[in-house]
Amino acid sequence: MDTACPAADGVIEPGYVAFSGGLITAVGEGEPPAGLCEDGMVDGRGGILMPGFIDGHTHLGIIEDSLNFEGNDCNDTDDPISPQLRAIDGVNPFDRCFEDARRAGVTCVAVSPGSADPIGGQICVLKTAGRCVDRMAVKATAAVKFALGENPKSEHHAREQAPETRMATAALIREALMKAKKYGEAMARAHETTDDPDSEPPDEPEYDIKNESLTAAVGGKIPVHFHAHRTDDIFTALRISKEFGLDPVLIHCTEGHLIAKELAEEGVKAFVGPNICDRAKPELRSLSFDNPRILSEAGVKVALTTDHTVTPIQYLSLCAALAVKSGMDYFEALRAITVNPAEILGIADRVGSIRTGMDADLVLFDGDPLNLMTNVTGIWINGADVSAG
Numbered sequence: 001m002d003t004a005c006p007a008a009d010g011v012i013e014p015g016y017v018a019f020s021g022g023l024i025t026a027v028g029e030g031e032p033p034a035g036l037c038e039d040g041m042v043d044g045r046g047g048i049l050m051p052g053f054i055d056g057h058t059h060l061g062i063i064e065d066s067l068n069f070e071g072n073d074c075n076d077t078d079d080p081i082s083p084q085l086r087a088i089d090g091v092n093p094f095d096r097c098f099e100d101a102r103r104a105g106v107t108c109v110a111v112s113p114g115s116a117d118p119i120g121g122q123i124c125v126l127k128t129a130g131r132c133v134d135r136m137a138v139k140a141t142a143a144v145k146f147a148l149g150e151n152p153k154s155e156h157h158a159r160e161q162a163p164e165t166r167m168a169t170a171a172l173i174r175e176a177l178m179k180a181k182k183y184g185e186a187m188a189r190a191h192e193t194t195d196d197p198d199s200e201p202p203d204e205p206e207y208d209i210k211n212e213s214l215t216a217a218v219g220g221k222i223p224v225h226f227h228a229h230r231t232d233d234i235f236t237a238l239r240i241s242k243e244f245g246l247d248p249v250l251i252h253c254t255e256g257h258l259i260a261k262e263l264a265e266e267g268v269k270a271f272v273g274p275n276i277c278d279r280a281k282p283e284l285r286s287l288s289f290d291n292p293r294i295l296s297e298a299g300v301k302v303a304l305t306t307d308h309t310v311t312p313i314q315y316l317s318l319c320a321a322l323a324v325k326s327g328m329d330y331f332e333a334l335r336a337i338t339v340n341p342a343e344i345l346g347i348a349d350r351v352g353s354i355r356t357g358m359d360a361d362l363v364l365f366d367g368d369p370l371n372l373m374t375n376v377t378g379i380w381i382n383g384a385d386v387s388a389g
Contacts, residue, residue, distance in 0.1 A: 012028070014030060015029050015030070016031065016032035019360035022359060022383040022384075023360055024354065024358045044364045044377075046366070047364050047366050048367070048369060049365075050334075050363050050369055051363075052105060052108060052338075052361035053108075053316055053317065054106070054108045054341040054342055054351060054352060055106055055108075056109075057112055057273075058112065058307065059308060060091075060313055061090075061095040061133075062074050062113070063309050065095055065309075071092070074090070074114035075117065076113075076121075077116045077156070079117070080117045080119070080152065081176045082117055082121055083119045083213035084121070084122075084210050085120065085122065087113050087121060087123055087124045088126075088140050091111055091133050093131055097312070098129070101308075102128050102379055104316065105365070105369070105379065106316055107363065108127055108347075110125045111126060112225065114145075115227040117147060118163060118172045119145070119147075122141045122142075122143070122144055122145070123141070124137060124140050125138040125139040125142045127361070127381050128381065129381040129386045139346070139347065142346065143222055143225045143249065144214065146173060147169075148169055148227060149169075149229055149233040149283055150229075166232070166236070174240065174243070176214060177214060177218055177240070179208075179214075180210070180214035181218045183205055183208060183215060186205040187204060187215070189202055190204040218246070222247070223247040223346070224247065225271075227251045228250055229252050229253075229283035231256075234255070238268070248269075249270070252271070253268075253270040253272050253291070254286055256270060257291045257294035257295060260298035263295065263298070264295075268300055269303075270301070270303070271305040272292045273319055275288075275291070275319060276311045290327070292304060293323060293326055293328040301340055304319045304337055305319075318372065319337075320333040320337050321372065324370060330370070333370065339352040339353050359382055360380055361381050364379075
């Protein structure tokens with residue numbers, strides 16, 4: 001391929017990329033070596049080849065297009081603490097919005113339970129092509145979804161049950177984490193080895209699916225994604241994370257620009273958005289496309305999200321373009337929909353950049369990827385041409 005190719009080490013112009021067996025096998029400047037790309041060669045001359053875009057916070061396939069209750073598997077609100085629920089069990093890969101994603105160059109998404117519960121379940125990461133979610137999965141469990149602020153308050157107030165305040169939301173999360181911590185410690189003691197042949201290890205604790213689902217989060221073995229818009233909710237997320245050794249990722253971070261310096265000092269990672277929406281509730285009063293710029297300039301690792309279905313998945317690149325219009329560095333905006341979400345999700349060894357050994361998730365554009373008038377002219381996921389749909 002003779003393209004301008006944003007890669008892991010910068011822009012290659014002109015350049016070529018070769019792939020085989022679903023993986024990138026060669027990346028270089030100028031014309032490809034003789035014979036390298038003879039079979040199935042695509043001439044992208046004049047175009048721009050990008051790593052497939054990644055949206056790290058969506059409800060794609062778990063809230064299906066054009067369906068109401070029957071197609072909505074996002075929140076199960078009978079129990080406010082539900083870490084055992086797995087988004088992968090609720091995704092319909094035949095939801096037509098997967099095709100919308102592909103056609104817009106989005107090749108990988110994180111699919112999350114909703115934010116009605118303080119702990120809503122397990123987030124999965126999927127490629128956007130396939131017929132079976134198990135084969136589409138990059139990570140079946142990539143993180144656990146927590147939620148603070150208005151959503152859990154509003155949902156459970158309507159049911160006349162806790163949590164009805166921010167205090168109760170935080171308390172329920174702490175209680176669940178402490179139970180999981182003690183469960184994990186008891187399980188570890190039951191499997192300790194000893195040099196004393198007469199010593200009998202304690203019995204394993206009785207199996208508890210909620211505690212099993214949270215033990216990896218306590219101590220930071222898998223991340224916790226905190227739905228948090230307001231500054232006070234953001235600081236509560238960080239406070240709880242420090243208490244239990246969590247690896248926090250902020251979802252939305254709408255008022256992050258008000259505390260950007262503090263977040264940078266904390267080493268925070270954030271999926272920022274959706275920004276193409278109205279200020280539908282008090283938490284969103286500070287919604288602004290200045291937010292990703294200010295956070296990024298402060299040193300916060302920023303990825304952009306549509307929060308599909310709030311903003312349709314096909315407008316991820318438009319979110320990046322509007323961030324640039326508000327002053328965000330152009331290449332940082334591109335990183336915010338490629339390598340940054342890959343790093344935050346722990347999948348940067350597979351996707352998010354163009355280098356040898358990576359998954360061949362590639363998108364060819366006939367112009368600037370952030371220009372509204374640019375067209376996608378080629379799409380490959382795991383090396384398979386999915387341009388036709």
